[in-house]
Amino acid sequence: MSRPTPEHYVAPFEGNDIIEIDAKQLPDRRSNLWLDAWRDLRRRPLFYAALIVALVVATMAFFPTLFTQVPPNDNCQLPLGTRGPNMGAPMDGHPLGFTLQGCDVYARVVWGARTSLTVGLLVVAITAAIGIPMGALAGFYGGWVDSFLSRIGDIFFSIPYFLAAVVVMTVFSEHKNVFVISFAIGGFAWASLARLLRAEVLQVKNKEFVLASEAIGRSKFSTLIRHVLPNSLSPVIVSLTVSLGAAIVAEAALSFLGVGLGSNVMSWGNDISEAQTTIRTAPMALFWPSLFLTLTVLAFITLGELVRDALDPKARARR
Amino acid sequence: MLRYVLRRLLQAVPVFLGTTLLIYALVFAMPGDPILALFGERTPNPAVLEALRAQYNLDKPFIVQYFLYLQDVFTGNMGATFSGRSVNDVLAQAMPVTVKLVIMAVVIEFFLSVVVGLISGLRAGKIADNVSLVIALIFNSTPVFVAMFLAQYFVGIKWGWAPVTVGGDTTWGAMLLPAIVIALTIFVTGMRLMRGSVIEAQHEDYVRTAYAKGLTSRRVIPVHVMRNSLIPVVTNTAASFGYLIAGTTITEGIFDIPGVGNTLYQAILRGEGPTVVSFVTVLTIAYVVLNILVDLLYAVLDPRIRYV
Numbered sequence: 001m002s003r004p005t006p007e008h009y010v011a012p013f014e015g016n017d018i019i020e021i022d023a024k025q026l027p028d029r030r031s032n033l034w035l036d037a038w039r040d041l042r043r044r045p046l047f048y049a050a051l052i053v054a055l056v057v058a059t060m061a062f063f064p065t066l067f068t069q070v071p072p073n074d075n076c077q078l079p080l081g082t083r084g085p086n087m088g089a090p091m092d093g094h095p096l097g098f099t100l101q102g103c104d105v106y107a108r109v110v111w112g113a114r115t116s117l118t119v120g121l122l123v124v125a126i127t128a129a130i131g132i133p134m135g136a137l138a139g140f141y142g143g144w145v146d147s148f149l150s151r152i153g154d155i156f157f158s159i160p161y162f163l164a165a166v167v168v169m170t171v172f173s174e175h176k177n178v179f180v181i182s183f184a185i186g187g188f189a190w191a192s193l194a195r196l197l198r199a200e201v202l203q204v205k206n207k208e209f210v211l212a213s214e215a216i217g218r219s220k221f222s223t224l225i226r227h228v229l230p231n232s233l234s235p236v237i238v239s240l241t242v243s244l245g246a247a248i249v250a251e252a253a254l255s256f257l258g259v260g261l262g263s264n265v266m267s268w269g270n271d272i273s274e275a276q277t278t279i280r281t282a283p284m285a286l287f288w289p290s291l292f293l294t295l296t297v298l299a300f301i302t303l304g305e306l307v308r309d310a311l312d313p314k315a316r317a318r319r
Numbered sequence: 320m321l322r323y324v325l326r327r328l329l330q331a332v333p334v335f336l337g338t339t340l341l342i343y344a345l346v347f348a349m350p351g352d353p354i355l356a357l358f359g360e361r362t363p364n365p366a367v368l369e370a371l372r373a374q375y376n377l378d379k380p381f382i383v384q385y386f387l388y389l390q391d392v393f394t395g396n397m398g399a400t401f402s403g404r405s406v407n408d409v410l411a412q413a414m415p416v417t418v419k420l421v422i423m424a425v426v427i428e429f430f431l432s433v434v435v436g437l438i439s440g441l442r443a444g445k446i447a448d449n450v451s452l453v454i455a456l457i458f459n460s461t462p463v464f465v466a467m468f469l470a471q472y473f474v475g476i477k478w479g480w481a482p483v484t485v486g487g488d489t490t491w492g493a494m495l496l497p498a499i500v501i502a503l504t505i506f507v508t509g510m511r512l513m514r515g516s517v518i519e520a521q522h523e524d525y526v527r528t529a530y531a532k533g534l535t536s537r538r539v540i541p542v543h544v545m546r547n548s549l550i551p552v553v554t555n556t557a558a559s560f561g562y563l564i565a566g567t568t569i570t571e572g573i574f575d576i577p578g579v580g581n582t583l584y585q586a587i588l589r590g591e592g593p594t595v596v597s598f599v600t601v602l603t604i605a606y607v608v609l610n611i612l613v614d615l616l617y618a619v620l621d622p623r624i625r626y627v
Contacts, residue, residue: 163603
């Protein structure tokens with residue numbers, strides 16, 4: 001197997017001045033977009049605050065029994081007799097008081113996290129499942145594919161997605177469940193994600209590594225999947241984090257209007273809607289679910305904004 | 320410019336047809352009886368059902384139904400609400416109220432964006448910048464009905480500074496509180512735009528030149544920095560006008576403001592599906608038209624857009 005190779009003259013390696021200059025100047029630490037962003041995030045206290053809130057809410061959603069032993073619907077009839085000037089006031093074992101029906105506010109708030117997070121994650125999954133292919137294909141292939149997909153996106157983009165969800169939920173009023181409501185929200189919210197990704201893909205597809213990938217014989221589609229898409233995902237991830245918060249608000253707002261989840265489902269929106277009638281007499285039943293809803297949304301939106309900032313080298317340089 | 324306007328209007332035609340077709344298909348291409356489905360658990364009056372079937376031509380093929388519906392939309396025949404008033408009448412009465420509320424909210428939003436954005440842009444990275452970002456994010460993350468209830472409870476009930484609900488009294492003063500709350504919940508976008516462009520403008524050559532020729536910051540900031548930074552904020556404000564016209568349902572419902580949103584809110588609460596669909600159609604069309612106007616405004620303010 002060893003072919004006789006012609007002998008070459010190789011300059012002696014030692015004692016060559018050029019070697020010093022020729023050696024690659026590697027930075028002492030590894031560096032790429034995500035690593036830099038992570039380093040930036042770790043320095044911001046706001047990031048930890050938002051992360052903790054998000055984790056607490058996630059734990060509440062998965063293991064509500066860690067937080068409360070009171071079943072959310074069980075003793076709803078109990079303190080009806082205690083109405084009066086002191087209605088809904090907290091008592092032992094019920095730290096946040098009671099709703100008009102006498103349900104324990106704390107238990108309902110804890111159990112409500114599951115609904116909100118489920119709907120939020122489902123909406124994000126639907127938004128990504130429709131928006132990413134639509135945006136990526138439109139941006140990468142261009143031409144008539146782009147015109148066709150972008151016009152479809154324009155149509156969905158032109159309908160305010162909350163109004164669209166109201167119509168869908170009105171039509172499906174007999175099938176209110178987390179899947180229908182998630183489709184009602186995500187089925188219209190994907191258009192802005194598709195627009196965002198299309199713009200990003202348009203920029204990335206002209207980079208040298210895309211040309212190189214095609215030059216070594218990779219098919220166009222495979223180039224899109226292996227090289228273009230992974231390099232265009234950062235704004236998508238930011239947008240999806242923010243839309244998780246937005247989806248939770250949308251679910252609560254729909255439930256608040258009475259076209260969201262049925263009143264038998266534990267949901268912050270339902271509870272807020274119910275408590276609005278007692279805003280004068282028992283404002284706390286309105287306050288607590290509102291607070292949890294707001295904190296959750298704030299946590300996800302803040303995470304999204306911070307990651308957006310951290311991923312933007314221009315913004316980093318300014319700080 | 321004229322070419323841009325024509326092209327933009329032509330682009331709007333398929334979008335307009337698509338949105339109306341989508342809403343129509345969503346509602347009336349349902350298997351089973353779409354009219355009955357709109358009422359959910361309620362059983363409506365048979366006369367109402369007959370009238371609705373006739374209005375939507377449900378005995379004809381789908382595409383014919385759609386074009387007849389489109390004809391109704393163009394001729395302004397949107398049917399009647401359940402109380403018997405025509406949708407047009409209701410709109411004529413409610414739209415001015417909504418427009419008034421939205422104008423107030425948008426003006427307040429604009430000033431908040433400019434002032435807060437300017438301050439955080441000039442002090443980027445300092446405490447004022449971070450504090451204003453956190454506050455704006457908190458307002459932005461507060462769901463609109465939570466914000467409205469908080470305002471109603473504290474400002475209206477507890478401190479008594481403003482009427483708890485607006486009701487028939489649609490004066491500027493009575494609607495100030497909801498308008499302020501709307502502005503607070505949306506101003507973060509405009510403020511971030513202002514902040515970003517102020518930061519960029521400060522590094523522009525013309526700003527350095529202005530300082531170099533001896534102008535004080537009292538003159539450079541309003542004349543050179545602010546003027547150029549205002550363009551994105553103006554267009555963002557215009558865009559939020561369109562968004563708000565279609566998005567005041569919950570606000571108007573909670574404060575009982577007799578606008579278009581409240582009409583929709585009441586129809587949703589009473590389960591009057593067909594009325595909901597009529598109003599959503601009208602609001603969506605308004606939104607599409609306003610978005611075209613916003614795009615044209617972009618082109619007027621920023622000549623670069625026209626040549627793309």
